[in-house]
Amino acid sequence: MFPNPVEKRSSGTRLAYKLSLPIALFLWLLPLLAIFMTSIRPASDIAIGNVFGLPSSFQLLQNYGEVFAKTDALKYLANTLLIAIPTMIMSVALACLTGYALAIYRFKWALPLFFLFVAGNFVPFQILMLPVVDMSNRLEIINTVPGLVMFHAAFQTGFCTLFMRNFMKALPFELIESARLEGVDEFKIFWYLVLPLVKPAIAALCVLIFTFIWNDFFWATVLIQDSASLPITVGVRTLNGEFVQQWHLVSAASLLAAVPPVLMFFAMQKHFIAGLTLGATKG
Amino acid sequence: MTTPSVNSTDRFATSTTRVSIAGIILAICVVLLLFVISTSMIQELFGLSRQIEARVPTFLARMGVLITALVAAFFLVTGLSYYKRNKVAVAPWLFLAVGLVFFLVYVIVPIFQSISYSFTRWDGLYDINGIWTGEWVGLHNYRLLLDDPNFYTSLKNNLLWLVLFMLAVPAGLFIALFLNQTVTGIRIYKSLFFFPFVISQVVVGLIFTWTYNPEFGLLSKIWGWFYCDTKLNIVGNLTRVCSVDPPSILGDETMATYGIIAAGLWPQIAYCMILYLTGLNNVSSDQIEAGRLDGAKGWKMLWHVVLPQLKPATFIAIVVTVIGALRSFDMIATMTQGGPFGSSNVLAYYMYDQAVGEGVGRYGYGSAIATVLFFIMLVYISYFLWRMYQDEKEGN
Numbered sequence: 001m002f003p004n005p006v007e008k009r010s011s012g013t014r015l016a017y018k019l020s021l022p023i024a025l026f027l028w029l030l031p032l033l034a035i036f037m038t039s040i041r042p043a044s045d046i047a048i049g050n051v052f053g054l055p056s057s058f059q060l061l062q063n064y065g066e067v068f069a070k071t072d073a074l075k076y077l078a079n080t081l082l083i084a085i086p087t088m089i090m091s092v093a094l095a096c097l098t099g100y101a102l103a104i105y106r107f108k109w110a111l112p113l114f115f116l117f118v119a120g121n122f123v124p125f126q127i128l129m130l131p132v133v134d135m136s137n138r139l140e141i142i143n144t145v146p147g148l149v150m151f152h153a154a155f156q157t158g159f160c161t162l163f164m165r166n167f168m169k170a171l172p173f174e175l176i177e178s179a180r181l182e183g184v185d186e187f188k189i190f191w192y193l194v195l196p197l198v199k200p201a202i203a204a205l206c207v208l209i210f211t212f213i214w215n216d217f218f219w220a221t222v223l224i225q226d227s228a229s230l231p232i233t234v235g236v237r238t239l240n241g242e243f244v245q246q247w248h249l250v251s252a253a254s255l256l257a258a259v260p261p262v263l264m265f266f267a268m269q270k271h272f273i274a275g276l277t278l279g280a281t282k283g
Numbered sequence: 284m285t286t287p288s289v290n291s292t293d294r295f296a297t298s299t300t301r302v303s304i305a306g307i308i309l310a311i312c313v314v315l316l317l318f319v320i321s322t323s324m325i326q327e328l329f330g331l332s333r334q335i336e337a338r339v340p341t342f343l344a345r346m347g348v349l350i351t352a353l354v355a356a357f358f359l360v361t362g363l364s365y366y367k368r369n370k371v372a373v374a375p376w377l378f379l380a381v382g383l384v385f386f387l388v389y390v391i392v393p394i395f396q397s398i399s400y401s402f403t404r405w406d407g408l409y410d411i412n413g414i415w416t417g418e419w420v421g422l423h424n425y426r427l428l429l430d431d432p433n434f435y436t437s438l439k440n441n442l443l444w445l446v447l448f449m450l451a452v453p454a455g456l457f458i459a460l461f462l463n464q465t466v467t468g469i470r471i472y473k474s475l476f477f478f479p480f481v482i483s484q485v486v487v488g489l490i491f492t493w494t495y496n497p498e499f500g501l502l503s504k505i506w507g508w509f510y511c512d513t514k515l516n517i518v519g520n521l522t523r524v525c526s527v528d529p530p531s532i533l534g535d536e537t538m539a540t541y542g543i544i545a546a547g548l549w550p551q552i553a554y555c556m557i558l559y560l561t562g563l564n565n566v567s568s569d570q571i572e573a574g575r576l577d578g579a580k581g582w583k584m585l586w587h588v589v590l591p592q593l594k595p596a597t598f599i600a601i602v603v604t605v606i607g608a609l610r611s612f613d614m615i616a617t618m619t620q621g622g623p624f625g626s627s628n629v630l631a632y633y634m635y636d637q638a639v640g641e642g643v644g645r646y647g648y649g650s651a652i653a654t655v656l657f658f659i660m661l662v663y664i665s666y667f668l669w670r671m672y673q674d675e676k677e678g679n
Contacts, residue, residue, distance in 0.1 A: 002563065002566060005464060025476065031490045105374065105375035110375070111672075120390040122667065124610060125612070129634075154388065154390060158390060161386075180371075187361070215484065222635075236485060240489060250493075258486045261483070273561060276557060277557075
């Protein structure tokens with residue numbers, strides 16, 4: 001293990017390390033703490049400059065309640081779920097299929113097509129923006145939730161395929177070979193043999209894609225102008241304009257937008273991290 | 284074979300009923316799809332007006348037909364004797380079909396469309412008959428780019444982003460080394476340090492806009508400890524008097540970009556940290572012990588023994604950081620919108636601003652900017668693919 005474990009050092013070093021941990025964490029999360037403190041204080045506190053001290057009264061429920069009462073925050077959150085969940089299902093399902101084709105079959109197009117998915121996944125969004133807007137316009141799905149889902153699902157299929165293919169490549173190939181010799185149909189091999197084995201990869205991808213889509217801002221701004229279909233990230237920015245000088249509400253709304261991915265992360269931490277390392281380092 | 288009476292060639296025969304039923308369904312779906320897409324008659328037939336409310340049901344109906352068509356096509360193909368004889372050759376294409384077409388339509392084809400837009404002048408509109416209203420202008424947009432000071436500012440800022448964003452890699456390594464211990468509760472510390480990455484960039488942008496606020500932001504508060512006093516003014520209210528006024532980072536042309544990059548580094552460092560923490564988990568303890576016996580310690584150990592083993596983690600950290608730097612959009616949109624006076628623009632934001640920002644859309648010019656950004660990114664993508672190709676060759 002590197003660096004040397006503190007247990008093996010002197011008790012003084014150990015104590016210093018244990019003390020430095022909370023201090024470092026405090027400094028690291030200071031901006032977040034500050035905005036949380038802002039979100040639970042009354043507006044009058046900010047006006048007189050009491051921004052980081054104790055709030056004159058704790059208004060956690062009032063402030064967050066006001067965000068819901070005064071704005072469409074609830075609708076924005078619902079829209080985000082309506083965008084994130086179908087996208088997650090579509091792209092992961094498609095990637096199971098494409099990943100299987102690219103990992104298990106040895107045909108000459110396997111590697112070029114895999115690289116096509118990988119390359120497409122890394123292109124800047126701006127190069128796709130105008131044609132996608134144009135296409136959505138002509139299909140009459142611009143400004144709608146399904147229109148955004150279609151694009152996200154297609155784009156995320158690239159990342160999911162990268163991950164899924166690498167994961168499936170690591171499966172024992174002899175297993176599939178012997179099933180084939182037994183005369184099992186290709187689709188039965190996929191469904192009964194391979195899918196159960198890649199459950200961890202599916203979980204990792206679901207968590208990641210959900211978070212990615214939840215946090216998406218660019219595509220939502222580009223493809224949706226209609227406030228009835230806006231997701232929370234764009235909604236929060238709109239609120240920022242509406243609540244000029246009402247920092248306690250702006251910060252409450254911002255934190256609300258951050259809660260679901262954070263919960264997801266803490267609930268599914270292992271899968272989340274496995275996904276982020278692109279399956280390159282197993283751990 | 285469980286039933287010996289079945290002739291072995293039957294395994295490869297076309298299953299007639301299945302194929303014909305699937306064929307009929309497929310034909311119906313194709314007709315429906317062509318009909319619905321080519322005309323709006325269905326909508327008028329059922330009295331659905333072409334309003335936004337009608338869009339979603341129409342779309343869902345089309346999707347339903349499309350999925351039925353795909354399922355029918357699947358049964359049709361797998362019922363054919365040709366498939367049964369060439370399973371291993373045909374099956375991968377069946378697995379690929381939907382995902383690949385979807386990806387081609389939404390990702391690969393638009394790249395080329397964008398490049399072709401960049402040779403035109405177009406505002407994104409069609410006339411009443413659905414005819415494209417743009418005109419072909421050759422390299423005109425690129426010539427305009429060369430004389431556009433905003434383009435150079437954006438390019439310079441992109442470079443700044445690339446260089447400064449790289450700090451996330453060593454900083455992430457540093458924090459990972461700091462946290463790579465086994466004291467009680469360390470898991471919670473690790474996840475809390477990772478926290479900023481999970482939050483949306485829009486929220487990070489808002490948090491830092493607030494932090495940088497010269498009147499009541501966190502930074503001005505800290506500034507106040509050094510340069511400001513709180514005094515009673517003539518009326519008797521408490522006011523803050525500063526010997527040097529706190530800087531307005533996002534309002535200052537020279538500092539805005541640095542301010543946004545610093546905000547962007549926060550989640551990026553967290554990402555690199557988690558990559559290195561997983562990497563450190565896999566560092567072989569034998570080699571470290573061997574290094575210790577050889578007298579390697581501290582920096583030497585890090586440089587000669589640990590870092591070489593962290594190569595995969597470093598590679599991915601660099602890749603995601605470069606991509607993050609070139610994709611920076613959300614933060615600029617939330618924090619400065621490219622301002623003040625375009626000083627914090629990057630290509631990604633400038634393109635958006637030109638193409639669909641306020642005023643008229645300049646699709647052609649926007650696409651030219653996007654094309655430049657794409658080719659910059661392509662350098663890194665090619666490098667990444669080349670490295671992957673090397674790994675694949677070794678693997679097989």
